[in-house]
Amino acid sequence: MFNEVKSLNEECGVFGVWGAENANYLTYLGLHSLQHRGQEGAGIVTNDHGKLNSYRNLGLLTQVFYKPSLLNSLTGNAGVGHVRYSTAGGNRIENVQPPLFDFTDDQFALAHNGNLTNADTLKKDLEQKGDIFKSSSDSEVLLHLIRHSKQAIQIDKIKESLQQIKGGFAYLMLTKDSLILALDSHGFRPLSIGQLPNGGYVVASETCALDAVEAKFIRDVNPGELTIINDQGIHVDTWTDDTTMAICSMEYIYFARPDSNILGVNVHTARKQMGKILAREQPTDADIVVGVPNSSLSAASGYAEGSGLPYEMGLIKNQYMGREFIQPSQELREKAVRQKLAAVKGVVDGKKVVLVDDSIVRGTTCAFIVKLLKDAGAIEVHLRIASPPFKYPSFYGIDIQDRKELIAAHKSKEEMRQQFGADSLEFLSETGLIDAIGLKYDFPYNGLDLSYFNGDYPTPLYDYEKNLSQDF
Known part of the structure; x- marks a missing residue:
């Protein structure tokens, strides 16, 4: 798409690792393979024995981590990383991910690929309750919903929060004891899991990033899944059973690297x-x-x-x-x-x-x-x-x-x-x-989102409904 210079961009690439030495360097290598998915900002958060450490800034990955000391300071055996192109929120350092949230009782880092279609409505409701947003990105909404949940168990808090958000999302959430993955109910954005030679796990937007760290592909994350990776291994749960595959067709047409496989199909x-x-x-x-x-x-x-x-x-x-x-x-x-x-x-x-x-x-x-x-x-x-x-x-x-x-x-x-x-x-x-x-999914589009071409959106558009009607 050379003729479309700076005219069509995917929001970002996400990468996560659990249970591996030098998680910071593995995350850096994984993000480098995903640099084509976002060039406006980059960041990494690592987990060092339950203590989360972060660095993020504007620019390409090599520009953000231009000093070895910046990457060396992110010690630990788990991490999440993000390269960003903004679709929601401006190109400001506050919007560079993953944001690290420090609470009196917990720490939480979040990397998001996608766009929420009801983020404005949720933000207004949360602000009326007294919440303050650090960024203009829609990615922060999930964290606020989790903190408001009355559920006793963290995973239940996350499930309840995911059920309130709409649109496309692939989330990586890093806590002191787990790496948690969540995919929207239509699987708009790709997300794959691999295993390192030493037994640790990695997660990436594309399989080319798994190859970059010599991880063996295990499985794709399916729509509606909530996957927990920790020292006990991988546990696959769901946050909803109301799912229909509709992966973004532009991943195959343009976004993904040609050496990546998406849902078993080489790009x-x-x-x-x-x-x-x-x-x-x-x-x-x-x-x-x-x-x-x-x-x-x-x-x-x-x-x-x-x-x-x-x-x-x-x-x-x-x-x-x-x-x-x-x-x-x-x-x-x-x-x-x-x-x-x-x-x-x-x-x-x-x-x-x-x-x-x-x-x-x-x-x-x-x-x-x-x-x-x-x-x-x-x-x-x-x-x-x-x-x-x-x-x-x-x-x-x-x-x-x-x-x-x-x-x-x-x-x-x-x-x-x-x-x-x-x-x-x-x-x-x-x-x-x-x-x-x-792909061999359900008719009419065999598991593809073709809304860019025919206007048949797989979900209601919520906050964007008015904008779309004004376009016609």
Whole structure:
């Protein structure tokens, strides 16, 4: 999704470890593998014999822990970590996770991936009771609900609190004696558990982070589960039995790393299959297939294989330009693309090119990339998108919550084609996307959340209902 520079971002990545020496370094390595899920802030909390210690700050993981002493100070054999991109709350240090809460009788750290759809209502109710929020993030709501619970046992407090919140969430909670995991009733965000060679356990948003610390995959966390990991091992409980799988389809299309497996499906394999099906659904007369680096390369190779056309490296990405150079204005975004992307004239000159991208959200720089190829000598550029048109906002953990931002919601396919300067423009069908991913859950979408494409939200939207109705 190179053409969507800084326009679609997942909220964060979470990582946890229990029962391992150097939990701080394991957490750092795990978060480094999840850096693609959030670049605005990072933090780690460790448990050293029941005492929780924390450090967090704004920036990339390497920028936050730029001094070895910062990481060395986080001693203990358990920890949770977080890399953040803000979907709810601003980019302030108060919103960087995991927050550590110190009470007279307890300590509690919380890492959250997702977005709550009734957070505003709950915050207002809690503030009326006298609660004070340290951050503007919705993640803090759960902790306040737990403290208000009248249940005698901590796990029962957590269950009661989870039953009050709505939306998408994968929580990691670190206490003095346990690492607790909770997933929403639809499993919008992925969460996996692995075991270290020494017998300790790790938890991560993606399996690539398990691989980074040489942990063996054990299982995915299922919707509605409440899992407790402590010195006695793993205990899987549930906080609700009213569950229906609806994992975010954008995890497979764009967010996750290609070497990750989500619910048993390899991400690269799914993206390649998207490209193959797209070639079958939307063929065209062309000479070569070119993918937009880097998240579209799997789909492009699939399109080439499915169409019988050669796959060529017609675009080159500058690997040494970081996100800190990406700017919010259209003019500066285009300059950023010019710095980060170059067409290979010797490959595309005189050729009819199929340009494969994974998705179009705002469409802010599509025209620039098409022009880049034509300026390099491409005779025709046929744009093929390995997902359906993104027409509806997301409310479960992606930073698109306004339909006005989505180009496919307001322009026809022909209008978009003309704006981009492409010779043709076609998208993958919803059925093609479902078949490509290949999950085997219930009809109609086989366990996928496709609300971005068809507006069929798996849950009520609560605080966002008014915003959505105003968009139409």
